[in-house]
Amino acid sequence: MAILRACSRVPRVSISMMSAKSSNDQKGLVLSIDAAMGGCVAGLYNPVTGEAVERSLRTEREQAAKLVPMVQEMIAEAGAGFPDVALIVTTIGPGSFTGLRIGMSAARSFALALGIPLQGITTFDAVLESCARGEDGAGYFILLEAKRRDFYVQVFDKNKTAGEPVCLETPEIVDLARGKGLILCGDAAGRLAGEAGEAFDGLFSEVRECILPFGAVIARKGHDVFTKNGHVADKAEPLYMRGADVFLSSKTQRKIADFPV
Numbered sequence: 001m002a003i004l005r006a007c008s009r010v011p012r013v014s015i016s017m018m019s020a021k022s023s024n025d026q027k028g029l030v031l032s033i034d035a036a037m038g039g040c041v042a043g044l045y046n047p048v049t050g051e052a053v054e055r056s057l058r059t060e061r062e063q064a065a066k067l068v069p070m071v072q073e074m075i076a077e078a079g080a081g082f083p084d085v086a087l088i089v090t091t092i093g094p095g096s097f098t099g100l101r102i103g104m105s106a107a108r109s110f111a112l113a114l115g116i117p118l119q120g121i122t123t124f125d126a127v128l129e130s131c132a133r134g135e136d137g138a139g140y141f142i143l144l145e146a147k148r149r150d151f152y153v154q155v156f157d158k159n160k161t162a163g164e165p166v167c168l169e170t171p172e173i174v175d176l177a178r179g180k181g182l183i184l185c186g187d188a189a190g191r192l193a194g195e196a197g198e199a200f201d202g203l204f205s206e207v208r209e210c211i212l213p214f215g216a217v218i219a220r221k222g223h224d225v226f227t228k229n230g231h232v233a234d235k236a237e238p239l240y241m242r243g244a245d246v247f248l249s250s251k252t253q254r255k256i257a258d259f260p261v
Contacts, residue, residue, distance in 0.1 A: 146188075
């Protein structure tokens with residue numbers, strides 16, 4: 001079985017470096033927000049100097065309570081303020097339905113209150129950019145936990161050109177990845193390895209586990225997309241690759257007759 005390796009982190013600067021920027025530089029800060037995976041992620045990036053700070057917290061039950069205070073604390077400790085933010089970047093999925101709504105709602109609220117653009121990037125892109133290294137020379141197999149029988153999957157070639165995002169079960173993943181020498185990145189490698197058994201051995205050239213993407217990477221990627229689009233933000237709509245798990249009760253429902261409306 002391939003060795004699990006942590007994602008490579010972009011160089012992280014101290015908070016004091018962020019606060020040392022001139023007031024002119026601060027007008028262009030990029031704030032990133034993510035809650036699509038198993039936690040809360042935030043980043044603050046200066047595209048002029050390349051400096052960045054970030055915060056992350058692994059939690060699935062306290063995202064609504066922890067995300068916004070974490071963003072506020074990060075910005076304050078960076079010596080900046082919300083008026084210094086010029087662009088907000090958020091992940092648009094796929095991911096946890098609840099977490100995705102929490103993250104996108106927070107990002108939209110900040111963007112609306114500040115009157116600034118909101119740029120969305122996919123969770124696949126966030127994980128790819130968190131794991132990729134310049135010297136890789138290989139394609140990437142992004143594998144995300146869907147918490148059902150299937151997985152969220154997107155394949156990128158060595159130039160980071162994306163294939164179609166799909167939902168696949170373990171046998172389909174084995175067939176798709178076999179013989180391609182791809183680098184596996186994501187938060188679901190452990191489950192895939194357990195389900196695939198011996199078929200997992202040698203299936204990928206390397207496995208890089210990424211439980212949460214990096215806030216600085218999300219901010220930088222979103223800013224790059226925003227800039228390439230002529231400083232026009234893509235419409236940030238959630239990427240739902242399957243319907244929500246909704247079950248109808250088998251119990252006979254009690255009716256209340258003549259209830260006034």
